Amino acid sequence: MTRLIHNRQSWLLLLTGTYCVISVMMNYLCMKPLSFGTSFVWMDGGLLISWIVFLISNVIVEAYGKRAALLVTGIAASLTLLISFLGLLEVYLPTLPQYSDQATHFAFIFSNGPRTILASAIAFFVGNWVNISVIASLKSRQNTTAANFWLRAVLSTIIGQIVDNTLFQVLAFAPIGISRYEMLWLDIWTAVGMSSLFETVVEACFVPLITLPLTNYITNLSDHDNI
Numbered sequence: 038m039t040r041l042i043h044n045r046q047s048w049l050l051l052l053t054g055t056y057c058v059i060s061v062m063m064n065y066l067c068m069k070p071l072s073f074g075t076s077f078v079w080m081d082g083g084l085l086i087s088w089i090v091f092l093i094s095n096v097i098v099e100a101y102g103k104r105a106a107l108l109v110t111g112i113a114a115s116l117t118l119l120i121s122f123l124g125l126l127e128v129y130l131p132t133l134p135q136y137s138d139q140a141t142h143f144a145f146i147f148s149n150g151p152r153t154i155l156a157s158a159i160a161f162f163v164g165n166w167v168n169i170s171v172i173a174s175l176k177s178r179q180n181t182t183a184a185n186f187w188l189r190a191v192l193s194t195i196i197g198q199i200v201d202n203t204l205f206q207v208l209a210f211a212p213i214g215i216s217r218y219e220m221l222w223l224d225i226w227t228a229v230g231m232s233s234l235f236e237t238v239v240e241a242c243f244v245p246l247i248t249l250p251l252t253n254y255i256t257n258l259s260d261h262d263n264i
Contacts, residue, residue, distance in 0.1 A: 045258045049101060053109050056093045060113040061120050063087050064157045067205075068146055070224070080232040087232075088239040090161075091197060094168055095190045095240075095248050100255040103173035107166065114162040121154040152215065156208030164201025168193045186252070187244045194240040198233040 067083030090113075097106040124147035132140045175189035206229050210220040220228075240248075 043258065045100070045255060048255045048258070049097070049105065052093050052097055053112065056090060056097075056109055057113045057116050059086050059089045059093075060117050060161060063090070063161075064117055064121055064154075065146055067157070070220070070228070080228050080235065084232050084235060087198075087201075088194075088236045088243075090165065091168055091194045091236065091240060092243055092248055094165055094197075095172055095193065095244075096252050096255070098169055098172050099176065099186070099252045103169055106169045106173075110162060110165040110169065114158050114165075117161060118154065118158045121157065125151075125154065153209040156205050159208060160201050160203075160205035163204055164197045167200045168197025171196050186249055187241070190244045190248055191237060191241045195233065195237045198236045199229070202229045202232045 063083040063086060065083075066085060067081040069082035071080050071082055071084070073079055094106055094110070097109055128144045128148040172189050172193035175185075175192065206220070206225045210225055212219045212221060
């Protein structure tokens with residue numbers, strides 16, 4: 038695999054593609070609230086993969102710089118918005134009566150409405166912009182030791198995830214009576230807190246296992262090695 042992607046440009050393409058796919062999937066997995074057998078919502082289903090986005094952001098900032106990371110985030114946010122509106126459009130396109138059950142289930146997932154779509158795009162971009170800005174700022178003030186890398190990756194994730202989760206949950210599901218899909222305030226704040234905590238713990242564990250080794254590997258590659 039590494040022989041096929043043996044330069045920095047190829048790795049950036051791979052990271053960008055993965056980042057965009059995960060970003061789009063998060064928008065639909067989040068439609069399922071997870072309670073884990075309790076009487077309240079702990080988090081949404083998008084949490085299962087959302088930590089990957091922040092991990093990739095940290096790698097791109099460290100290996101390619103803040104500008105590249107913001108560009109990738111902008112591309113992913115635009116793609117997420119486009120796919121969401123295309124899914125909403127398909128909900129209203131006609132289908133045959135014998136496939137009405139499939140159409141109903143499709144609509145339940147994809148008709149999350151302009152409110153959730155816009156909330157997702159806004160929260161995603163702002164949360165990742167905060168994450169990228171924090172890690173880039175800390176990088177300019179610290180040396181390149183592994184301990185400092187771990188600290189800025191985890192700290193940026195904490196702040197970015199709190200912003201992301203809070204914006205999304207409040208903008209998309211606040212019980213203010215303007216959309217079909219709304220949640221209780223208790224469930225919203227529980228989901229924000231538990232999601233941010235879970236993503237931070239996962240990030241802290243994966244920094245030494247994935248983020249740091251991958252960043253070091255990419256940084257040491259040439260921009261002009263053959264693919």
